[in-house]
Amino acid sequence: MDGDLKVALVGNPNSGKSTLFNVLTGLNQKIGNFPGVTVEKKIGFVKLSDQRNAQITDLPGTYSIYPKSRDERIVMDALADKNSPDYPELIIFVADASNLKRNLLLFSQVADLQIPIIIALNMMDLAGQSGIEIAVDELAQKLGVQVIPISARKQQGIDRLKEAILNSTSIPLQLPSIEVEAIAPELIQKIQDELNIEHPYVALQLAHQYENMLFLSAEQKRKIQELNQEFGFHSQKSQASETIARYNFINDVLFDTVKIHSDPKRETHSNRIDKILTHRIFGFIIFFAILFLIFQSIFAWSEYPMSLIEQLFMWLTDMGTQILPPGLLTDLLIDGVLAGLSGVIIFIPQIAILFAFISILEDTGYMSRVTFMMDKIMRKVGLSGKSIVPLIGGFACAVPSIMSARNIESWKDRMITIMVTPLIACSARLPVYTLLISLVVPDEKVWGIINMQGIALMSLYVLSIVSAILVAWVMKLVIRSRERGYFIMELPVYRMPRWNNVLLTMYRSVKAFVFEAGKVIIAVSIILWVLSSFGPSDRFEKIEARYSSEAMKKQYPQDEIDRLQASEKLENSYAGMLGKSIEPAIRPIGFDWKIGIALITSFAAREVFVGTMATIYSVDGDDSHVESVREKMQSARNPDTGLPVFTTAVAFSLMMFYAFAMQCMSTIAVVYRETKSWKWPAIQFVYMTVLAYLASFIVYNLLK
Amino acid sequence: MELIQISFIFDSDLDRDMKLSQFLPGQTGIIKEFTDLEMSVKLMEMGCLPGESIVVERLAPLGDPMAITVSGYQLSLRKKEASTIIMQ
Incomplete structure (x- = not known):
């Protein structure tokens, strides 16, 4: 469906803008990105009548046209540049009827940009309940625009809104609010002349925001800067007097259009909940109980669908190997593409569950209370109250958690949250930790109750939080x-x-993950497959010749031969050669080339470590497989010294490595997607690898 | 239309007036003026205007930030931010 009318939704946060967007467009939406920023752009399509469709862009919620964060800048970017692809032909201003005064501030600013505008007066039901009476027709008359009372939640008034969109004119009809020229008389005129700008308020906004406007050329920016200096323009003072003038205008408008019969009863309803939920003691108890529930659910509820997905892929692999003719293409399809695909799909249950919870917490209004409660603690370490949710989610999986950091408005807080979330011990580390702990930590109890292995595991979790x-x-x-x-x-x-x-929300986040992060994951899987299944051809030919010899066939059963051959091929593959080539670098932290291969392959995902160990030590892939990997690893000896490979020092060094290293390409992919630059994933990869190396080095040398 | 300049206070005024950050939960007052231009702009956008009345609803469990009711809705702000609001 193509839209023939470009409509933008503008409004305050919590005004029900996104709800209206969902009601209007349903599943008929797509997610893009605004140029140059991390904010996702939601575009949807709506059928207005038999002939006409509209393309609706949901602009980020903001309280004023003066942006406080990078995200809010988008609103001005989209509305100030006539040549922008986002420039709307019509604005639907979503106003919260129960808080009209503050909402109209943004309205009067946006209206002065002289784009046709209509008001969707949302939450009329709530306003009524709290004793607010709005004379809609008078309001419309005073502002000169169509005002349509709606309830986005109850889907009321939507048809009337669609009609209003159809009835909208292509010329702005809004009545003037304040005398914009009076704010900076000559300057505004000059900017209008110099840059050929039609509307004075756009010119004033350029005087304020020229530095951040993407569509201005360097020359134009320099010109505005000169004019600002020439006329002694003071941005904040000008903004302050403009804001006061606008509120004077709004007070005039609201004076005889809104009547408030205050009803203290509803006030206390939210207040009463707050008394418990943000209580000194209960507040924290309830919060941690909710977190516990979320954490448990992510593990417990995703277990079944995840095992189903696993089985499905195993079945597909099975079918593939049976039906498809053996050969390179089949191997690529099964071990490369299918394996990569399963690595993407497997995360869907966790992502869906985490985002369902987050969306519920946001929707109910609880999330802002969490922020309120945690802000003081989190601020001390450079995070924000809102960072707590991604960090806790990180115990399950960093991928959805990093996506959920979108809720953090402050750019710096959000970046720090994204950068540290992968340090939290995620569920993919669990198989690695359990394998290594079972190798070197005795399964004994201290004082009869405390399990040593449990202590080791818990310490790793605590370490992740501290780091x-x-x-x-x-x-x-x-x-x-x-x-x-x-x-x-x-x-x-x-x-x-x-x-x-x-x-x-679940649908959108899953879709975004599968399509955006999925591309990278599958690509890297294919590369890893190539590296580990190919080697210099002469070496591979020799191995094949040796294992197909009659002498071999007599000595070993066929499946044993296959395993030994696979193991030797891996050793001589490019991945194996890489393992050997990085051996000098990883020897100081106690690793040999075999572990080196595992480090390389488990870059795809940490849990691949176990599988690679299994392949290298050529173990059967049966159910007791962790057990047998453990035994093989335990009996592995260094060919030169004859001493065990997996000593306590090596095992703990490995645990430290996996605790800190960015061994997860899904995370890298999602950080790239969320920050829209390779800079952040690169910094993250480097700092985590350096930390991992140092931690492993210290631990190895202490325990050696 | 005449533009109103917001007044910025002199040090001598500080003794008489209370800052919003000094208010306790349950206390009510009316905004007089602001001491920080940048902050005043953000606060006014959120409906905190001179002449508007404020009810301090509660403090966060750790004493900061605070939650207030202003122009019919609840707003939370850090004490540092509240200290730029001078009350009548």
Whole structure:
């Protein structure tokens, strides 16, 4: 479906803008990115009548046209540049009827940009309940625009809104609010003349925001800067007087259009919940209980679908090997593409569950309370109250958690959160840890109850939290940001979650993950497959010749031969050669080339370590496979010294390596997707690898 | 239309007036003026205007930030930010 009318949704956060977007467009939406920024751009399509469709862009929620964060800048970027692909032909301004005064500030600013605009007056039902009476027709008359009362949650008034969109004119009809020229009389005129700008308020905004406007040329920016200096333009003073003038105008408008019969009863409803949920003691208990529930659910509820997905892929692999003719293409399809695909699909249950919870917490208004409660602690280490959710989610999987860091408005806080989340001990580390712990930590109990292996595992989890906090603190000092941190935040009233919104959020995040991160994961899987299944051809030919000899066939059964051959091929593959080539670098931390191969292959995902160990030590892939890998690893001897390979020192060194190293290409892919640059994943990869190496080096040398 | 300049206070005024950050939960007051231009702009956008009345609802469990009711909704802000609001 193609849209013939470009519509933008503009409004305050919590005004129900996104709900309206979902109601209007349903599943008919796609997610892109605004140029140059990390914010995702939601575009949807709606059928207005038999002939006309509209393309609707959901612009980020903001309280004013003066942006406080990078994300909010998008609104101005989209609305100031007539040549921008995002420039709308019509704005639907979503206003919260229960808080009209503050909402109209943004309206009056946007209206002055002289783009046709209509108001969707949302939450009329809530306003009614709290004793607010709005004379809609008078309001429309005073502002000169169509005002349509709706309830996005109850899907009321949507047809009337569609009609209003159809009835909208291509010329802006809004009545003037404040005298814009009076704010900076000559300057505005000059900028209009110099840059050929039609509307004075656009010119004023350019005087304020020219530095960040993507569509201005360097020459134009320099010109505005000169004019600003010439006329002694002071951005903040000008903004302050503009804001006051606008509120004067709004007070005039609202004076005889809105009547408030205050009803203290509803006030206390949200307040009463807050008394418990943000209570000194209960507040934290409830919060940790909720986290515990989420954490448990991510593990427990995803277990069944994940094993189904695993089985499905095993079945597909099985079928593939049986049906397809043996050969390179089949191997590529099965061991490369299919393996990569399963690595993507397997995360879907965890992503869906985590995002369902986050969406519920957001929707009900609880998330802003969590931020409120945790802000003081988190601020000390350079994070924000909102960082707590991604960090906790990191115990399950860094991939959905990094995606959930989108909720953090401050760019710096968000970046630090993204950078430290992969340090949290995720579920993929669990198989690696259990294998290594079972190798070197005795399965004994201290004082009869405390299991030594359990202590070791728990210590690794605690270590992950401590390291995330320390790294965050360091990054707080290192990362520079011109944004001044704010915590002026609305605490929305508690409401029931909107279930279709929850489902849509799940759907959107899964889709984004599969398509965006999935591409990278599959590509790297294929590369890894190539590296580990190919080697210099002469070497491979020799191996094949040796294993197909009659002498071999007499000595060993066929499946034993296959295993030995696979093991030797891996050793001589490019991956094996890489393992050997990095051996000098990893010897100081106690690793040999075989572990080197595992480090390389498990770059795809940490749990691949176990599988690679299994292949290298050529173990059967049966059910007791962890057990037998353990035995093989335990009996592995260094060919030169005759001493065991996996000593306590080596095992703990490996654990440290996996605790810190960025051994997860899904995470790298998702960090790239979320930050839209290779810079951040590169920094993250380097710092984590350096930390891993240092930690392993220290631990290895202490225990050696 | 006449543009109103917001007044910025002199040090001598500080003794008489209370900052919002000094208010305790349950206390009510009316905004008089701001001491920080940058912050005042952000606060006014959120509906904290001179002449508007404020109710301090509660403090976060660790004493900071604070939650206030202003122009019909709840707003949370750090004490540092609240200290730029001078109350009548």
